[in-house]
Amino acid sequence: xxxxxxxxxxxxxxxxxxxxxxxxxxxxxxxxxxxxxxxxxxxxxxxxxxxxxxxxxxxxxxxxxxxxxxxxxxxxxxxxxxxxxxxxxxxxxxxxxxxxxxxxxxxxxxxxxxxxxxxxxxxxxxxxxxxxxxxxxxxxxxxxxxxxxxxxxxxxxxxxxxxxxxxxxxxxxxxxxxxxxxxxxxxxxxxxxxxxxxxxxxxxxxxxxxxxxxxxxxxxxxxxxxxxxxxxxxxxxxxxxxxxxxxxxxxxxxxxxxxxxxxxxxxxxxxxxxxxxxxxxxxxxxxxxxxxxxxxxxxxxxxxxxxxxxxxxxxxxxxxxxxxxxxxxxxxxxxxxxxxxxxxxxxxxxxxxxxxxxxxxxxxxxxxxxxxxxxxxxxxxxxxxxxxxxxxxxxxxxxxxxxxxxxx
Amino acid sequence: xxxxxxxxxxxxxxxxxxxxxxxxxxxxxxxxxxxxxxxxxxxxxxxxxxxxxxxxxxxxxxxxxxxxxxxxxxxxxxxxxxxxxxxxxxxxxxxxxxxxxxxxxxxxxxxxxxxxxxxxxxxxxxxxxxxxxxxxxxxxxxxxxxxxxxxxxxxxxxxxxxxxxxxxxxxxxxxxxxxxxxxxxxxxxxxxxxxxxxxxxxxxxxxxxxxxxxxxxxxxxxxxxxxxxxxxxxxxxxxxxxxxxxxxxxxxxxxxxxxxxxxxxxxxxxxxxxxxxxxxxxxxxxxxxxxxxxxxxxxxxxxxxxxxxxxxxxxxxxxxxxxxxxxxxxxxxxxxxxxxxxxxxxxxxxxxxxxxxxxxxxxxxxxxxxxxxxxxxxxxxxxxxxxxxxxxxxxxxxxxxxxxxxxx
Numbered sequence: 001x002x003x004x005x006x007x008x009x010x011x012x013x014x015x016x017x018x019x020x021x022x023x024x025x026x027x028x029x030x031x032x033x034x035x036x037x038x039x040x041x042x043x044x045x046x047x048x049x050x051x052x053x054x055x056x057x058x059x060x061x062x063x064x065x066x067x068x069x070x071x072x073x074x075x076x077x078x079x080x081x082x083x084x085x086x087x088x089x090x091x092x093x094x095x096x097x098x099x100x101x102x103x104x105x106x107x108x109x110x111x112x113x114x115x116x117x118x119x120x121x122x123x124x125x126x127x128x129x130x131x132x133x134x135x136x137x138x139x140x141x142x143x144x145x146x147x148x149x150x151x152x153x154x155x156x157x158x159x160x161x162x163x164x165x166x167x168x169x170x171x172x173x174x175x176x177x178x179x180x181x182x183x184x185x186x187x188x189x190x191x192x193x194x195x196x197x198x199x200x201x202x203x204x205x206x207x208x209x210x211x212x213x214x215x216x217x218x219x220x221x222x223x224x225x226x227x228x229x230x231x232x233x234x235x236x237x238x239x240x241x242x243x244x245x246x247x248x249x250x251x252x253x254x255x256x257x258x259x260x261x262x263x264x265x266x267x268x269x270x271x272x273x274x275x276x277x278x279x280x281x282x283x284x285x286x287x288x289x290x291x292x293x294x295x296x297x298x299x300x301x302x303x304x305x306x307x308x309x310x311x312x313x314x315x316x317x318x319x320x321x322x323x324x325x326x327x328x329x330x331x332x333x334x335x336x337x338x339x340x341x342x343x344x345x346x347x348x349x350x351x352x353x354x355x356x357x358x359x360x361x362x363x364x365x366x367x368x369x370x371x372x373x374x375x376x377x378x379x380x381x382x383x384x385x386x387x388x389x390x391x392x393x394x395x396x397x398x399x400x401x402x403x404x405x406x407x408x
Numbered sequence: 409x410x411x412x413x414x415x416x417x418x419x420x421x422x423x424x425x426x427x428x429x430x431x432x433x434x435x436x437x438x439x440x441x442x443x444x445x446x447x448x449x450x451x452x453x454x455x456x457x458x459x460x461x462x463x464x465x466x467x468x469x470x471x472x473x474x475x476x477x478x479x480x481x482x483x484x485x486x487x488x489x490x491x492x493x494x495x496x497x498x499x500x501x502x503x504x505x506x507x508x509x510x511x512x513x514x515x516x517x518x519x520x521x522x523x524x525x526x527x528x529x530x531x532x533x534x535x536x537x538x539x540x541x542x543x544x545x546x547x548x549x550x551x552x553x554x555x556x557x558x559x560x561x562x563x564x565x566x567x568x569x570x571x572x573x574x575x576x577x578x579x580x581x582x583x584x585x586x587x588x589x590x591x592x593x594x595x596x597x598x599x600x601x602x603x604x605x606x607x608x609x610x611x612x613x614x615x616x617x618x619x620x621x622x623x624x625x626x627x628x629x630x631x632x633x634x635x636x637x638x639x640x641x642x643x644x645x646x647x648x649x650x651x652x653x654x655x656x657x658x659x660x661x662x663x664x665x666x667x668x669x670x671x672x673x674x675x676x677x678x679x680x681x682x683x684x685x686x687x688x689x690x691x692x693x694x695x696x697x698x699x700x701x702x703x704x705x706x707x708x709x710x711x712x713x714x715x716x717x718x719x720x721x722x723x724x725x726x727x728x729x730x731x732x733x734x735x736x737x738x739x740x741x742x743x744x745x746x747x748x749x750x751x752x753x754x755x756x757x758x759x760x761x762x763x764x765x766x767x768x769x770x771x772x773x774x775x776x777x778x779x780x781x782x783x784x785x786x787x788x789x790x791x792x793x794x795x796x797x798x799x800x801x802x803x804x805x806x807x808x809x810x811x812x813x814x815x816x
Contacts, residue, residue, distance in 0.1 A: 053739070054735060054738035054739045055737070055738040055739070055742065055743075055745040055747050056734045056735055056737060056738030056739075056747050056763075057738070084731070086731065086734070086735070087731045087734040087735075087760060087763070087764055087765065088763070088764045088765070089748070089762050089763035089764030089765075090762075090763070090764075091764065092763075092764060121729070121731060122729075122731020122732065122734060122735055123730055123731030123734060123760065123764070123765050124731070124765075125765075231735060232731075232734070232735050232738060309717070309803075309807070309811070310811055313807075313808050313811035313812045314811065314812070316808065316812050317811075317812030319812065321529070321530075321531075322531055323492070323494065323495045323529060323530020323531030323532070323640075324530065326464045326494070326495040326530060326531060326640070327462060327464055327494070327495075327530055327639060327640050329463070329464060330462035330463040330464030330465070330640060331461070331462045331463070331464075334463065335463075337463040339463050339464050340497070352495060352531065354497050354498075355464075355495070355496070355497035355498070355500075356495050356496045356497030356498075356499065356500060356531070357495065357496070357497075357531050357532075357533075395717075395808060396808060397805050397808050397809070399717070399721075399808075400721050400724065400803060400804060400805050400807075400808060401805070403717070403718055403721035403722065403725075404721045404722070404724050404725030404727065
């Protein structure tokens with residue numbers, strides 16, 4: 001069960017002027033589920049994207065990057081679940097192009113104004129005919145207050161739909177931000193198997209939007225891990241429709257930081273939701289590493305902890321077997337780490353210092369914290385001034401079950 | 409259940425002249441199990457060791473490295489299970505020293521002629537009184553044909569005892585090699601939570617033995633992974649007692665390669681046995697990466713595959729969900745990898761090439777191979793001439809169960 005996460009109410013996901021959403025049940029892989037999503041953007045919208053660094057990136061990722069580079073003026077997004085169209089070579093690119101062609105033709109756009117996205121099983125051909133057959137139904141129900149249906153339409157092994165909204169004021173104008181995401185396995189930064197779509201009706205310059213998405217992704221989707229597997233299809237898209245009536249935000253605007261932080265806040269909530277709905281998750285773990293010489297070494301320690309199956313299974317068992325955390329710190333790859341200088345905290349309890357168990361620590365303290373569903377692991381390296389925080393979940397029977405059964 | 413692995417017969421583990429082994433049930437953590445092992449070496453024996461690179465290395469590891477550097481002439485080894493004496497700071501060093509002192513005093517050696525080893529739970533104080541109380545019983549049953557008992561005495565979550573022997577001829581003299589190992593979780597190179605002891609009665613120079621152990625560990629214990637966790641306590645020891653009557657082997661001897669390869673062969677069998685007995689293992693996977701520009705990039709790809717929980721759970725399910733392997737190759741960290749140039753084989757079946765599924769591949773082929781218990785995953789990068797082979801196992805419900813329950 002997801003850790004302290006429930007699906008949003010339909011009414012809590014605020015419409016964003018200039019964005020319409022429509023879905024279809026196209027039977028891409030399974031019958032009777034929403035598996036195709038179409039989003040349309042009003043003319044003049046700005047779009048920025050960040051994509052997986054996996055060398056086996058999926059065909060739709062290749063096309064997205066290509067179309068965004070062409071600055072064609074994106075007018076629509078097309079998402080399917082059930083098949084990732086990854087590991088599919090030239091044939092996969094052709095099928096992705098066909099789906100863009102079909103939607104563009106129905107909506108009277110150019111094919112390269114349609115960004116394609118796929119998520120699901122790798123190494124299988126995209127059933128493009130099914131996707132195309134679903135498009136008329138999706139177009140029929142295009143509307144602005146369809147965000148919850150959209151969030152549901154992009155789910156794969158997700159248990160709950162993920163979405164959130166914010167309302168802020170920029171230059172006296174109300175501005176809406178709404179985002180949705182999906183993903184719960186093959187989750188690792190750069191990026192997760194995850195799709196994220198965040199839209200605002202603010203007027204934002206292209207370069208400001210590009211700057212904001214990089215900032216936001218580094219604070220959010222690049223700080224989560226479920227299983228250390230970086231997917232072939234990860235994509236985060238930010239869209240700004242210029243319908244709110246505010247003066248265009250640039251990097252130099254007084255309100256730039258306000259918009260940036262609001263978009264980042266949405267991205268963090270969407271990213272954390274993916275971890276809370278991590279496959280089989282029963283605990284949500286925040287791992288903070290402080291006092292490193294640089295961000296890189298903090299990150300090494302944080303991910304050594306967050307990826308350790310031994311630690312993740314101990315958290316699943318609510319067992320304060322905290323020596324496993326010391327072991328992970330020790331093998332994280334800081335060659336000159338002085339283990340006698342660091343401290344390990346669980347929540348606000350000092351567990352280890354001076355190379356061993358803290359004199360003040362009693363196991364009942366650890367046991368009490370391990371029973372919580374949200375747990376903080378804090379490492380203080382005492383080597384420098386850099387810090388990092390990442391989020392992960394535990395490793396349960398259900399993780400194995402979900403991933404052993406995923407295709408069946 | 410271990411994958412095609414059964415415990416050796418007591419008679420199949422050949423005595424090594426000059427090595428005696430004795431055990432005790434000392435109730436270090438649990439009653440009624442062998443948990444203390446004493447090995448003695450005849451005077452003049454040569455000993456070499458390789459140890460974990462974990463910065464949180466255990467107290468006994470620190471002492472072993474110190475004593476070996478002192479070239480004291482090691483006469484005994486003392487192993488306990490049930491407590492790793494790791495993450496125990498200065499107090500842990502004191503307790504390890506006390507155990508060496510006690511054994512040295514009983515056997516009339518110097519304390520620094522006793523190498524200590526511990527395996528078990530981290531971050532808890534070594535119950536050194538219990539270990540010491542067990543020593544007289546262990547000394548009472550010291551004998552040369554006690555290798556199977558010794559293999560059993562070092563088990564923790566191991567299901568079967570691990571040991572093997574070889575008999576070779578060096579310069580007309582019969583030479584015996586016998587080794588034992590333990591470990592099945594927290595297994596990762598550099599090194600595994602594993603203890604390995606390999607003895608021979610050959611005469612070998614110290615520098616030749618040091619050269620051989622480095623060669624052997626790189627071909628064996630540094631090529632296995634169960635869960636990617638590098639332990640605090642890993643130790644491999646090679647001992648040569650100089651009792652076989654052969655002329656001393658040096659790096660320049662004609663027979664150097666013969667001895668090196670025989671010792672390496674024993675190390676490989678012991679290392680593979682650890683994987684076959686990996687916690688919860690149902691499949692033994694050999695991952696071979698060929699045609700890399702250098703060994704490092706081959707290793708990255710091999711470990712990306714061997715560490716992926718998604719791949720390991722798919723193997724557990726016997727599901728040829730092979731796109732997950734492509735994804736792992738893609739995120740392994742070779743930035744200029746041309747995914748269209750590589751081939752992926754499962755056993756001898758070509759699965760993927762040209763960036764996608766091979767035209768000749770049909771899923772029934774993959775499904776048939778996935779049903780086997782020993783499976784070869786072969787990646788041909790077609791970039792250069794370097795190759796690497798590593799071994800791992802799948803990820804099952806029982807892995808979670810064992811590690812969620814380990815301390816209880």
